[in-house]
Amino acid sequence: MKPLEPxxxxxxxxxxxxxxxxxxxKDPQAHFGPQGGVELIEVGVCVSQITAKLNxxxxxxxxxxxxxxxxxxxxxxxxxxxxxxxxxxxxxxxxASYIQKDL
Amino acid sequence: MKPLEPxxxxxxxxxxxxxxxxxxxKDPQAHFGPQGGVELIEVGVCVSQITAKLNxxxxxxxxxxxxxxxxxxxxxxxxxxxxxxxxxxxxxxxxASYIQKDL
DNA sequence: TTGACATATCGGGAATTATCGATATAATAA
DNA sequence: TTATTATATCGATAATTCCCGATATGTCAA
Numbered sequence: 001m002k003p004l005e006p007x008x009x010x011x012x013x014x015x016x017x018x019x020x021x022x023x024x025x026k027d028p029q030a031h032f033g034p035q036g037g038v039e040l041i042e043v044g045v046c047v048s049q050i051t052a053k054l055n056x057x058x059x060x061x062x063x064x065x066x067x068x069x070x071x072x073x074x075x076x077x078x079x080x081x082x083x084x085x086x087x088x089x090x091x092x093x094x095x096a097s098y099i100q101k102d103l
Numbered sequence: 104m105k106p107l108e109p110x111x112x113x114x115x116x117x118x119x120x121x122x123x124x125x126x127x128x129k130d131p132q133a134h135f136g137p138q139g140g141v142e143l144i145e146v147g148v149c150v151s152q153i154t155a156k157l158n159x160x161x162x163x164x165x166x167x168x169x170x171x172x173x174x175x176x177x178x179x180x181x182x183x184x185x186x187x188x189x190x191x192x193x194x195x196x197x198x199a200s201y202i203q204k205d206l
Numbered sequence: 207t208t209g210a211c212a213t214a215t216c217g218g219g220a221a222t223t224a225t226c227g228a229t230a231t232a233a234t235a236a
Numbered sequence: 237t238t239a240t241t242a243t244a245t246c247g248a249t250a251a252t253t254c255c256c257g258a259t260a261t262g263t264c265a266a
Binding site for chain 4: 221
């Protein structure tokens with residue numbers, strides 16, 4: 001994984017909708033319905049489910065997920081037609097730690 | 104103190120120069136020359152000193168300090184003609200904690 | 207292959223941010 | 237009072253971000 005750029009991470013976090021997505025992904029079972037047989041916890045949540053909850057278009061959702069991914073906060077796994085997004089807990093803790101110790 | 108709005112805090116942090124200022128203010132003695140008799144550690148650093156280090160105008164510096172202040176990350180103390188800015192360590196830890204536990 | 211669906215990307219208009227110079231305000235000094 | 241210095245605010249332009257609809261791409265099913 002590439003080193004987190006604090007500025008880029010903060011830019012990614014400085015939007016209500018993206019923050020929302022990250023919070024939902026923290027506990028997928030609590031926020032998303034079951035999706036086929038794939039384990040929600042293992043691979044994450046697919047774009048359609050996130051789009052459904054977020055009150056925005058598929059296009060916007062996809063772009064927001066890209067922003068979060070480029071910031072290193074989530075990562076994607078493609079399985080068949082679906083792309084599942086999941087939080088990178090280490091990266092999130094790393095940013096907390098950066099603020100706590102280095103900022 | 105008012106409750107920190109995560110989004111507003113992250114917006115404040117999503118700029119290289121403002122991040123820089125916060126880092127400098129972490130250890131004022133290491134980054135700023137002594138200023139008159141006022142204790143750097145006690146009240147903070149005045150706008151002119153920050154402007155001098157930042158490669159930007161006084162206007163921009165002042166506005167960035169406002170942004171950081173509105174986000175709750177620093178606070179100002181006016182003494183005579185000078186306004187001294189100092190980090191709010193609690194607020195900074197609070198944001199680290201928000202990311203670590205709630206985000 | 208063709209069709210259908212999931213996701214990504216492109217192009218754009220509106221809103222916000224970055225940054226400046228000019229000017230206003232506040233406090234002290236003369 | 238007036239002049240000087242420190243900081244804040246105003247007005248503006250360029251750059252960036254927000255968010256959309258349209259379209260492209262990738263994958264499976266028939």
